[in-house]
Structures are given as C-alpha cells and as structure tokens.
Amino acid sequence: MALQLPREWRWRQERYRLIGGRCRRCGQAFFPHREICPRCLGEDVAKEQFSGRGRVYSYATVYKAPVGFEEYVPYVVALVQLEEGALVAAQLTDVDPTEVQIGMPVECVLRRWRTNGPDGNIIYGYKFRPRLES
Amino acid sequence: MAGSADVFAIGVGQVPVGEHWELSIRDLAVEAGRRALADAGLARVGAVYVGNMLAPTVNGQQHLGALVASWLGQRQAEAVTVEAACGSGGAALRQGYLSIRSGAHEAVLVLGVEKMTDCVNGTTTAALAMAADAEYEAGLGLSFVAINALLMRRYMYEFGVPRQAFARFAVLAHANALGNPMAMFRKEVSVAEYMRAPFVADPIGLLDSSPMADGAAAVVLASGELARSLGRGQVRVAGSAVATDYLALHDRLDPLDLVAVRVSTARALGQAGLSITDVSFFEPHDAFTVMAVLCLEACGFAGRGEACALAARGHFDRGGALPICTMGGLKARGHPVGATGVYQAVEAVLQLRQEAGACQVQGAKVGLIQNVGGSGATAITHVLVRE
Ligand SMILES: [Zn+2]
Numbered sequence: 001m002a003l004q005l006p007r008e009w010r011w012r013q014e015r016y017r018l019i020g021g022r023c024r025r026c027g028q029a030f031f032p033h034r035e036i037c038p039r040c041l042g043e044d045v046a047k048e049q050f051s052g053r054g055r056v057y058s059y060a061t062v063y064k065a066p067v068g069f070e071e072y073v074p075y076v077v078a079l080v081q082l083e084e085g086a087l088v089a090a091q092l093t094d095v096d097p098t099e100v101q102i103g104m105p106v107e108c109v110l111r112r113w114r115t116n117g118p119d120g121n122i123i124y125g126y127k128f129r130p131r132l133e134s
Numbered sequence: 135m136a137g138s139a140d141v142f143a144i145g146v147g148q149v150p151v152g153e154h155w156e157l158s159i160r161d162l163a164v165e166a167g168r169r170a171l172a173d174a175g176l177a178r179v180g181a182v183y184v185g186n187m188l189a190p191t192v193n194g195q196q197h198l199g200a201l202v203a204s205w206l207g208q209r210q211a212e213a214v215t216v217e218a219a220c221g222s223g224g225a226a227l228r229q230g231y232l233s234i235r236s237g238a239h240e241a242v243l244v245l246g247v248e249k250m251t252d253c254v255n256g257t258t259t260a261a262l263a264m265a266a267d268a269e270y271e272a273g274l275g276l277s278f279v280a281i282n283a284l285l286m287r288r289y290m291y292e293f294g295v296p297r298q299a300f301a302r303f304a305v306l307a308h309a310n311a312l313g314n315p316m317a318m319f320r321k322e323v324s325v326a327e328y329m330r331a332p333f334v335a336d337p338i339g340l341l342d343s344s345p346m347a348d349g350a351a352a353v354v355l356a357s358g359e360l361a362r363s364l365g366r367g368q369v370r371v372a373g374s375a376v377a378t379d380y381l382a383l384h385d386r387l388d389p390l391d392l393v394a395v396r397v398s399t400a401r402a403l404g405q406a407g408l409s410i411t412d413v414s415f416f417e418p419h420d421a422f423t424v425m426a427v428l429c430l431e432a433c434g435f436a437g438r439g440e441a442c443a444l445a446a447r448g449h450f451d452r453g454g455a456l457p458i459c460t461m462g463g464l465k466a467r468g469h470p471v472g473a474t475g476v477y478q479a480v481e482a483v484l485q486l487r488q489e490a491g492a493c494q495v496q497g498a499k500v501g502l503i504q505n506v507g508g509s510g511a512t513a514i515t516h517v518l519v520r521e
Contacts, residue, residue, distance in 0.1 A: 011269065031384065059284065072275065075275065079288075087384035097336075125274065
C-alpha cells in the first residue's frame with residue numbers, strides 16, 4: 001500500500017472543500033457528489049460546496065482501531081448531518097468523548113487523517129469539532 | 135419459472151468454529167467439503183462455489199475456486215470464488231442455487247471458508263473494514279464495529295431503547311449454542327456479564343459482537359431428480375433472493391431501515407409462496423446485537439423499535455413464537471465471515487431433517503436464513519422447507 005499519491009490527490013475536492021451534490025428535481029443534498037440522486041434516482045444533479053456546519057446524527061467511540069489509526073485510540077467517529085441535509089461520516093476532533101451527544105452542533109476543520117506507513121505520505125482531510133450554538 | 139429445476143440440499147458438512155492454529159484455509163475447506171459430499175453420498179459435482187471474504191488480505195491467497203475444487207478431488211469441475219463481504223457464503227449459496235435451477239448442473243458444492251487467525255488483530259480489523267466504503271468510511275478510521283456502533287447509538291436514541299435491552303440477544307445466542315458441538319462458545323452469558331464487558335466501539339461491547347474465528351461449512355445442492363434417486367429429497371430450497379443497497383451508511387436516507395434485507399426477504403418468501411407467519415425458525419445475521427434487531431424489524435418479524443421488547447418476553451427463544459440463532463447464531467456459534475452464510479444453511483438443513491440434537495426446534499418445517507454483507511449493503515435470504 002505504498003505509492004497511493006494519485007489516489008489521495010483524486011479526492012481533493014471532497015476532502016479539502018467538502019464538495020457534494022444536490023438534486024435539482026427533489027432537492028436532496030448528498031455527500032460525496034454523484035451523477036444519480038440517491039433519493040429519486042433523477043440525473044439532474046449539481047455540485048455544491050457545503051458550509052461545514054451541522055449536528056451529530058450518531059457517534060461511537062473507537063477502542064479497537066484498524067491498522068494506521070492505533071495512535072488515536074480512543075477516538076470518536078460520527079455521522080454528521082450538515083445544515084444542507086447531507087450526512088457525512090467523519091472523526092470528531094478537539095472533543096472529550098464523554099461530552100458528545102446526538103444533536104450537538106459541530107463544524108468542519110482540516111486535520112491529519114493518517115500516515116501511510118513510515119515512509120508514506122501524510123493524508124489530510126475533514127474532521128468535525130464542536131461549535132457553540134449560534 | 136415453469137420447467138426449471140427444483141433445488142434440494144442433499145448433503146451438509148461443517149468443521150467446528152474456533153481458532154484452528156494447526157489448520158490452513160485449504161485444510162478447513164477440504165474437511166468441510168469432504169463431509170458434505172459423504173453426507174450426500176456423492177463423489178463428484180459439476181461445480182464448486184466458494185464463499186470467502188478475507189483470503190486475499192489475511193491469507194495472501196486468491197483463486198480459491200480452483201484451489202478448493204482440485205484438493206477436494208473435483209479436478210476439471212467448474213469452480214469460482216464468490217465475494218460479498220460478510221455475505222460471501224450466502225452469495226455462494228445463491229450461485230449454487232441458480233446453477234441447479236437453470237439446469238446447468240445436476241449437483242454442485244457450495245462451500246464457505248474463512249481463516250481469520252493467520253494475521254494479528256489490527257490487520258484483520260482493517261481487512262474487515264473493506265466491507266464498508268473504503269473512500270468515505272474505512273479510510274477515515276471507521277472500523278466495521280464502529281459503523282455498527284453508529285447504527286446502535288442512533289437506534290437507542292430514536293426508539294428510546296437502553297443499551298441493556300440488547301443483552302437479551304447475546305444471552306439467547308449463547309444459551310442456544312450450548313447444544314451445538316460445532317459452536318465456538320458453548321457457555322452461557324448473563325446480562326450482568328454483558329454490561330461488564332469492555333467496549334470495542336462504544337456502545338458496542340465485547341458481548342454485542344460476534345467473534346473472529348476460523349471455519350468452513352459446505353452444502354451439496356442437487357436437482358429434484360438426483361435428490362430423489364439418492365434418497366435425499368428431504369430439504370428443498372424454496373426461495374432464494376439477493377438485494378443490495380449503498381455500502382456507506384451516510385448514503386442511505388434512513389440508516390436504520392435495512393432496505394436490502396426487507397426486499398430480499400419479501401422476494402424469497404414470495405418465491406416459496408409463504409409469508410413470515412409460516413416461518414418456523416430464523417437464522418439472522420447477528421454479527422452485532424443491533425444487526426439482529428434491525429434485521430428482525432426489516433423482515434417484518436418485529437415492528438420498528440420493538441424487537442428488544444419482544445426478545446425480553448422470550449419471543450425469540452427456542453421455545454418462543456419465532457426461534458432465532460437456533461444453534462448459537464453468529465454471536466456464539468462464531469462468525470468466520472465468508473463461511474457464515476453456509477453455516478446458516480447447514481444448520482437449517484439439520485433443523486429440517488430433525489437432526490439438530492439438543493438444538494432441535496420442535497416441528498421445524500420452514501427455515502429462513504439470512505446472510506448480510508457489510509452493514510446492510512448486501513442481503514441474501516433463502517427459504518428452506520421440509521418436504
Ligand atoms: Zn432527487
């Protein structure tokens with residue numbers, strides 16, 4: 001799994017700008033972007049850059065990590081429902097696991113995801129951190 | 135499908151589920167396959183379908199179709215591997231069914247095999263996460279357990295169900311495994327032990343999770359004509375269906391509604407001309423307690439949010455209205471992922487032949503077995519009936 005640079009680079013729109021899509025027919029927002037709406041199966045969809053603000057839809061605290069994530073244990077993963085309506089799976093950061101609740105307001109930040117081995121590239125991407133209710 | 139062949143399960147074989155340090159993936163497969171062929175009284179089959187998920191990553195071996203067929207004395211037979219993550223065994227069963235049903239073969243061997251203990255834990259955990267969306271779930275650090283934990287947390291929130299209510303599914307699975315000599319855990323657990331067990335991914339604890347294990351199971355399928363000539367026409371596969379959904383939870387409009395499970399169940403029962411009230415026992419894909427709950431509700435065996443309450447009343451116990459996990463389920467028989475769907479088929483055949491020993495469901499006539507790939511992205515449902 002050494003040279004994966006093209007693979008990581010290919011996802012820069014989603015990972016660094018949080019670009020998803022919205023269906024012009026039924027209005028459903030989704031992440032990532034795709035050509036066919038997951039709700040109505042319509043093909044009239046447009047790209048959309050999401051605000052990064054949302055709320056925790058569900059969350060879990062990981063104690064047994066897959067290879068590459070051991071150093072972060074325990075860490076919190078979540079499904080975040082963005083203000084635009086789309087769900088995103090992500091890690092939460094800058095947060096104590098015991099303070100997380102469903103409905104908690106969060107915002108998107110850029111953080112390190114993992115390192116691809118000792119000689120590999122460092123992968124960055126979106127995580128979410130708590131934000132004050134506004 | 136007028137004119138197409140009926141499909142019978144004429145032989146079964148399995149090895150005990152557990153940590154088989156002395157056996158390789160090939161040894162496990164050959165043992166289960168030989169037992170099934172001997173049970174069927176058949177030396178040769180036209181095709182071998184091998185269900186497996188992890189061999190490429192955990193065992194460094196692809197190409198199991200030809201490997202297993204040749205070592206089983208089936209050189210020259212048609213043989214391929216079938217993969218649908220943790221649903222691989224059920225998917226192989228489906229291919230075997232289609233093969234007989236279409237008339238392509240008179241007899242085939244369906245074999246599920248998994249050898250999970252060839253790697254240390256972190257590697258196996260990462261390999262299991264390949265059942266999820268690599269780019270939008272696993273690559274961010276979501277383990278497969280964590281994905282199921284997201285479902286469980288949301289379920290607890292939406293339906294106001296406390297974590298302790300899920301314990302009943304672990305308790306009943308372990309109680310049922312006591313009578314199954316092939317089960318990994320033949321020991322009862324209590325609600326107190328469930329609550330004390332450490333978290334894997336909170337809210338999923340050790341006793342919510344099925345164990346990693348080695349195992350292999352096999353079923354010989356045959357046409358009605360061949361089955362009757364061998365005196366093995368007792369169990370017919372009356373329905374077989376696969377349905378799919380998005381791999382990633384966040385792509386589903388309602389993550390707690392397992393659409394693929396719902397659809398494949400309706401299709402399989404429809405083919406059999408049966409409804410859920412005809413089902414004598416159900417083998418759900420209880421990889422985690424929350425999956426047992428969501429599958430029961432998606433099938434229609436429980437209303438949404440009600441499965442735990444039914445379980446608390448003994449509804450799903452061996453003597454209850456709908457026995458589930460009759461030989462321990464994934465939780466206590468063990469979950470050698472790519473083999474699990476075939477273990478379910480073996481267990482259903484034993485129940486319907488009245489050969490389930492201490493695990494026997496009295497008067498079992500219709501068995502529903504369901505193997506799920508990922509967190510609901512593939513659902514494979516089969517209906518087996520006693521003739
Ligand atoms: Zn739409």
